[in-house]
Amino acid sequence: MALRQTYARRKRQRAEAGNAKMFREKPVGNKLLTQLFQTFEVIDAQFSYENKMIDKLAVALREEIGVLSLANQRDLSKDFAVWWFNERQPYPTDEEHDMRLSAIELACEIGLQKAAQMDRLAGMAHSRSRASPAVNNAVNVINERMLEDGFGFQFQNGQLIEITSEFTYAEVIEPTLTLLANPLFEAADDEFRDAFEEFKKRNYEDCIADCGNAFESVIKVIAAQKGWDDVKPTDPASKLIEALYRHDLIPSWMQEQMKGLKSMLQGAPTVRNKEASHGAGAAPRKISKELAAYQLHQTAAAMLFLVSQSELA
Structure with a gap:
């Protein structure tokens, strides 16, 4: 029979393991994967069909990983989505996990860059773009989702940083x-x-x-x-x-x-x-x-x- 997980036992195990962390580093987890993907779609919706953020993200990840496709899908957006949700849980390899962290960073980075480009083009045409406020808000949502879920990363100053490294x-x-x-x-x-x-x-x-x-x-x-x-x-x-x-x-x-x-x-x-x-x-x-x-x-x-x-x- 398994020992009852009393408070004292949990605390002792935590101390013995040196595990005082308030944030997890992996896995991302199904709930957060879904919430982040939904926010990626919000960013994607700010851009025209031929200029989609998720398509650019899929291409960038293929290049980083060194593969012709992420999940054997011809459509770029679908290729990313299938790969994104195919996290090996609860123990993804370090390489798999690092690439998902890179995907979060790239999604924020590409989204912000594309929004800034749209704003510049709109300014040249004497029109108004709402892309930057929408994407900035989406990036804030990504940070809030990760914090709320206890996932120890935040996108700050153009990079995804590990909270526990601060x-x-x-x-x-x-x-x-x-x-x-x-x-x-x-x-x-x-x-x-x-x-x-x-x-x-x-x-x-x-x-x-x-x-x-x-x-x-x-x-x-x-x-x-x-x-x-x-x-x-x-x-x-x-x-x-x-x-x-x-x-x-x-x-x-x-x-x-x-x-x-x-x-x-x-x-x-x-x-x-x-x-x-x-x-x-x-x-x-x-x-x-x-x-x-x-x-x-x-x-x-x-x-x-x-x-x-x-x-x-």
Whole structure:
């Protein structure tokens, strides 16, 4: 009989495997393949029949792979479609997967280039082209779909980049998740992972609230493990942060040199208090993706510092 996959077992397996990643690298998966293909068709629809993006994409991929056809189909669009959906799951080869990533990058690149060309031609003819706004919006949709699905890539500055290769993720987010895999920080780990899930789903207000909860949970665990009797479970973030200084988790000699640290630590709950944990009132509130991303990174940096300083993980 298989062992029950309890939370503790999943967490231990994740820690043992060093798997703290919040994004997968492969496979693309049937759902995302379909959503991306539908967006490719939206881009394709901006251009005339003889100037289709998917046809250009199929030709470019044939050249890159070094084959006369992708899936033995004479029609270029059909050749691409059959090849695109023929992903070997759940374990595509590295070469197969890399070419699908190249296809995503090329679709965005070709679409944007063709839209810019149409805009220039329209300008010369003193007419107006709507291609660029439509294609730019489609590229944004591609990024949103990948993020929502937990697929760790984004199209930025003309290239498809791996999210986990970015400095902030590699040097802050991932090490924080690794430290939170310690069973002591179970609640904070859940809350911070929930924040990531809410970010992927574009629930930015909930993301910020979960970040604040995770931050407070980390301090409460440290206080409990260190035996700080003056820290209560109901204390707000401001009192919890004061306790860090009062109990010299941040040594006195560091406090003078690191005056900015207190501001950084206070920044994590401050964004939550101002933006997410109080009612919106009469006017609907819209929290930006940029603010939520900033809060994720700020909270991770603060928790990474505190857990490392506490020597509990």
